[in-house]
Amino acid sequence: MKLSAHFYLSEFTQSQTATRLMLDNTPGRAEIAALKLLCEKVLEPVRENYGRPVIISSGYRSPAVNRALYGSRDSQHGKGEAADFEIAGISNLRICQWMERSLNYDQLILEFYEPGVAASGWVHVSYREPFRNEERTARRVLRSGRRSTEYVEGIVG
Numbered sequence: 001m002k003l004s005a006h007f008y009l010s011e012f013t014q015s016q017t018a019t020r021l022m023l024d025n026t027p028g029r030a031e032i033a034a035l036k037l038l039c040e041k042v043l044e045p046v047r048e049n050y051g052r053p054v055i056i057s058s059g060y061r062s063p064a065v066n067r068a069l070y071g072s073r074d075s076q077h078g079k080g081e082a083a084d085f086e087i088a089g090i091s092n093l094r095i096c097q098w099m100e101r102s103l104n105y106d107q108l109i110l111e112f113y114e115p116g117v118a119a120s121g122w123v124h125v126s127y128r129e130p131f132r133n134e135e136r137t138a139r140r141v142l143r144s145g146r147r148s149t150e151y152v153e154g155i156v157g
């Protein structure tokens, strides 16, 4: 099933976690509609700008898959509104900076990018209307000896 000119639903539903644990990861009609909007408004323009495939690492997450991943209950992945992606050979920081200048989205997060390491981390983006055009950077930090995630405002390299 095609969501837009260059994206197929299967790219957004494949999940190693779902396969490994034999969990259903089939989106409903509302989630498919949300994924289409995400493709048309955000992912197609990104693909067009770089002229390279956008590789989806995580798209839709059913409640069962989200639980298995210990994801937050209100994650936009569960609504079909969000995707994590990368583009081979292009820094995730650069992608976020271009998106910030050029596109509308709900939330854009530069996730776990390490300065100077182009392939590190990934881009999380969500779309819905009305959109917020909100940017965040997620980093792994050590807090009293335990790894946790810290979010800062904006796209920070």
Ligand SMILES: [Zn+2]
Pocket: 058, 077, 082, 083, 084, 124, 125
């Ligand atoms: Zn994500």
